[in-house]
Amino acid sequence: xxxxxxxxxxxxxxxxxxxxxxxxxxxxxxxxxxxxxxxxxxxxxxxxxxxxxxxxxxxxxxxxxxxxxxxxxxxxxxxxxxxxxxxxxxxxxxxxxxxxxxxxxxxxxxxxxxxxxxxxxxxxxxxxxxxxxxxxxxxxxxxxxxxxxxxxxxxxxxxxxxxxxxxxxxxxxxxxxxxxxxxxxxxxxxxxxxxxxxxxxxxxxxxxxxxxxxxxxxxxxxxxxxxxxxxxxxxxxxxxxxxxxxxxxxxxxxxxxxxxxxxxxxxxxxxxxxxxxxxxxxxxxxxxxxxxxxxxxxxxxxxxxxxxxxxxxxxxxxxxxxxxxxxxxxxxxxxxxxxxxxxxxxxxxxxxxxxxxxxxxxxxxxxxxxxxxxxxxxxxxxxxxxxxxxxxxxxxxxxxxxxxxxxxxxxxxxxxxxxxxxxxxxxxxxxxxxxxxxxxxxxxxxxxxxxxxxxxxxxxxxxxxxxxxxxxxxxxxxxxxxxxxxxxxxxxxxxxxxxxxxxxxxxxxxxxxxxxxxxxxxxxxxxxxxxxxxxxxxxxxxxxxxxxxxxxxxxxxxxxxxxxxxxxxxxxxxxxxxxxxxxxxxxxxxxxxxxxxxxxxxxxxxxxxxxxxxxxxxxxxxxxxxxxxxxxxxxxxxxxxxxxxxxxxxxxxxxxxxxxxxxxxxxxxxxxxxxxxxxxxxxxxxxxxxxxxxxxxxxxxxxxxxxx
Ligand code: IVH
Numbered sequence: 001x002x003x004x005x006x007x008x009x010x011x012x013x014x015x016x017x018x019x020x021x022x023x024x025x026x027x028x029x030x031x032x033x034x035x036x037x038x039x040x041x042x043x044x045x046x047x048x049x050x051x052x053x054x055x056x057x058x059x060x061x062x063x064x065x066x067x068x069x070x071x072x073x074x075x076x077x078x079x080x081x082x083x084x085x086x087x088x089x090x091x092x093x094x095x096x097x098x099x100x101x102x103x104x105x106x107x108x109x110x111x112x113x114x115x116x117x118x119x120x121x122x123x124x125x126x127x128x129x130x131x132x133x134x135x136x137x138x139x140x141x142x143x144x145x146x147x148x149x150x151x152x153x154x155x156x157x158x159x160x161x162x163x164x165x166x167x168x169x170x171x172x173x174x175x176x177x178x179x180x181x182x183x184x185x186x187x188x189x190x191x192x193x194x195x196x197x198x199x200x201x202x203x204x205x206x207x208x209x210x211x212x213x214x215x216x217x218x219x220x221x222x223x224x225x226x227x228x229x230x231x232x233x234x235x236x237x238x239x240x241x242x243x244x245x246x247x248x249x250x251x252x253x254x255x256x257x258x259x260x261x262x263x264x265x266x267x268x269x270x271x272x273x274x275x276x277x278x279x280x281x282x283x284x285x286x287x288x289x290x291x292x293x294x295x296x297x298x299x300x301x302x303x304x305x306x307x308x309x310x311x312x313x314x315x316x317x318x319x320x321x322x323x324x325x326x327x328x329x330x331x332x333x334x335x336x337x338x339x340x341x342x343x344x345x346x347x348x349x350x351x352x353x354x355x356x357x358x359x360x361x362x363x364x365x366x367x368x369x370x371x372x373x374x375x376x377x378x379x380x381x382x383x384x385x386x387x388x389x390x391x392x393x394x395x396x397x398x399x400x401x402x403x404x405x406x407x408x409x410x411x412x413x414x415x416x417x418x419x420x421x422x423x424x425x426x427x428x429x430x431x432x433x434x435x436x437x438x439x440x441x442x443x444x445x446x447x448x449x450x451x452x453x454x455x456x457x458x459x460x461x462x463x464x465x466x467x468x469x470x471x472x473x474x475x476x477x478x479x480x481x482x483x484x485x486x487x488x489x490x491x492x493x494x495x496x497x498x499x500x501x502x503x504x505x506x507x508x509x510x511x512x513x514x515x516x517x518x519x520x521x522x523x524x525x526x527x528x529x530x531x532x533x534x535x536x537x538x539x540x541x542x543x544x545x546x547x548x549x550x551x552x553x554x555x556x557x558x559x560x561x562x563x564x565x566x567x568x569x570x571x572x573x574x575x576x577x578x579x580x581x582x583x584x585x586x587x588x589x590x591x592x593x594x595x596x597x598x599x600x601x602x603x604x605x606x607x608x609x610x611x612x613x614x615x616x617x618x619x620x621x622x623x624x625x626x627x628x629x630x631x632x633x634x635x636x637x638x639x640x641x642x643x644x645x646x647x648x649x650x651x652x653x654x655x656x657x658x659x660x661x662x663x664x665x666x667x668x669x670x671x672x673x674x675x676x677x678x679x680x681x682x683x684x685x686x687x688x689x690x691x692x693x694x695x696x697x698x699x700x701x702x703x704x705x706x707x708x
Pocket of ligand 1: 095129130131132134135242303327
């Protein structure tokens with residue numbers, strides 16, 4: 001029997017065996033390249049492929065005279081790119097807040113009226129257009145030429161997919177028409193039509209390739225191909241609906257901008273309508289909802305946008321969504337299935353979340369197997385039991401929920417669900433906290449094990465590497481799970497010593513299942529890139545309870561550097577210290593968040609985690625607004641009523657100019673803007689000898705135009 005050379009290590013190969021091995025590898029690698037690049041249907045994992053190439057290289061190194069003319073190492077461009085390059089968006093790509101019913105839509109317009117100080121009779125024109133269920137894309141045109149296309153990413157940084165986008169026929173390489181701005185960034189949605197999606201899945205099935213769960217996944221998977229020739233074969237479509245960086249504006253209204261996009265040669269959605277009141281937009285909503293099932297692409301709601309762009313600019317953004325737009329979602333899709341089991345998951349903050357394990361069912365094109373049951377109260381209120389037949393619903397990306405139990409279907413033997421009072425992962429006591437203010441017990445049952453609970457420790461690490469935190473490519477939840485279990489990453493700082501430890505290890509990562517030379521190299525370079533990180537991401541990554549992205553940004557802005565933040569949090573342990581007052585007077589930091597910060601810094605093990613991490617990571621000082629202004633970094637307090645603009649607008653403007661807006665006056669306040677009716681805050685400001693401005697002085701100071 002011929003011995004398989006494959007099993008012989010490179011150092012033991014004879015010259016003849018090496019020659020045959022090089023021949024076998026050249027053929028095999030070429031075949032895998034073809035399957036991967038041309039058919040998008042690889043039959044081996046990246047790691048197996050890496051292993052083949054590595055073996056080929058090692059043999060070539062040892063027997064250089066045997067190197068073949070068709071050596072895989074000679075082929076230029078054969079190896080795929082390993083990642084897309086990153087693009088920092090000049091203007092952030094944001095999301096939309098949602099309206100789930102007509103009242104929410106009325107509230108949306110009322111908020112706009114209040115913010116802009118409009119009375120009930122003033123018309124607010126709204127543009128209504130379908131919310132396309134795809135993925136957003138930004139296209140940068142310079143002198144009418146497409147020069148860059150990028151995905152949304154986390155909203156601030158996306159991926160450069162220019163090569164792929166150049167293959168999409170809906171997207172012009174050159175803009176047509178007249179008066180095109182020199183620089184114009186067009187934004188819109190990439191999507192796939194239902195018929196194209198079905199045909200693609202059939203073709204994929206025939207070649208044993210990846211079958212996509214829904215058109216959106218298919219669109220995303222097709223766009224994000226490292227080999228653009230695959231994207232070229234995928235039927236991707238595009239609708240333009242917005243813009244980013246622009247050297248000039250073709251119109252002063254949303255409607256005019258849509259028409260300009262159309263004139264420049266981009267597809268805009270044919271259902272786009274301009275309405276003069278809420279009643280009319282709701283009619284558009286109902287009309288499109290009726291046609292939804294017969295449309296040949298997925299939409300998940302209708303977006304309403306304030307038509308006047310000067311109003312859009314004044315309204316600005318709150319957190320990650322514009323105040324001038326809202327997505328009115330279509331009702332969730334429902335289905336009936338059976339609960340096989342109820343599992344308890346333990347989250348980053350120790351919260352025990354019950355999850356219903358369902359008999360798999362397709363809801364709106366997606367297979368659902370889990371539904372959240374929220375907490376013990378929710379299970380008791382709906383009396384949800386294992387074995388129950390339930391109606392579930394799924395809306396967009398939200399985790400499916402159980403809406404009701406079909407009690408008639410309940411088996412006689414069923415028993416009420418007993419919520420555990422010990423943590424299923426670490427066995428520590430699990431309890432509901434009592435709110436000191438209300439005396440009521442919290443809805444959430446929490447494991448008291450802290451970081452000694454493996455579930456909490458692991459979830460914190462997963463949060464640490466997640467997309468809006470450290471976002472380390474190649475290090476996601478799955479890898480954290482394995483690294484934690486193997487004991488090589490148990491605290492965040494371990495991530496940054498991984499390479500050094502691996503270099504000296506005998507059982508190297510690249511030899512472990514699921515890894516190869518290339519993926520390990522990429523992982524270490526992704527980690528290396530994160531040794532510098534923005535200050536707000538750094539705070540968010542710590543995973544402190546109640547400290548989400550928005551609060552992290554507020555903290556980063558307020559404390560500017562990690563050193564002053566840590567010093568302030570330590571000083572704030574003493575409630576009589578100024579640092580405590582400063583913390584609680586940051587507008588947007590509530591009691592719970594302040595308390596959680598203080599508690600976090602009180603625990604030695606948290607301080608250790610933080611200090612260890614700071615040995616390897618440098619948070620960049622917070623970047624505030626680009627506008628150079630005398631308000632940069634200053635603290636402003638508004639008191640009394642304002643006459644020329646609403647309090648919210650004044651606050652938003654101050655923040656846009658780089659100021660911090662505080663709720664109470666202290667020695668640290670730089671300016672107090674006092675309107676009629678100002679009381680104790682004004683008195684305190686006078687006593688402290690602070691700078692006090694009238695509203696008019698304030699408007700002159702910031703150089704903003706008062707409302708005429
Ligand atoms: S406007 C500043 N219009 O929905 C906000 N977005 O949930 C600009 N989307 O990220 C977005 N159809 O990917 C807008 N007609 C439409 C849309 C739309 C789909 C997506 C977009 C956005 C997400 C927000």
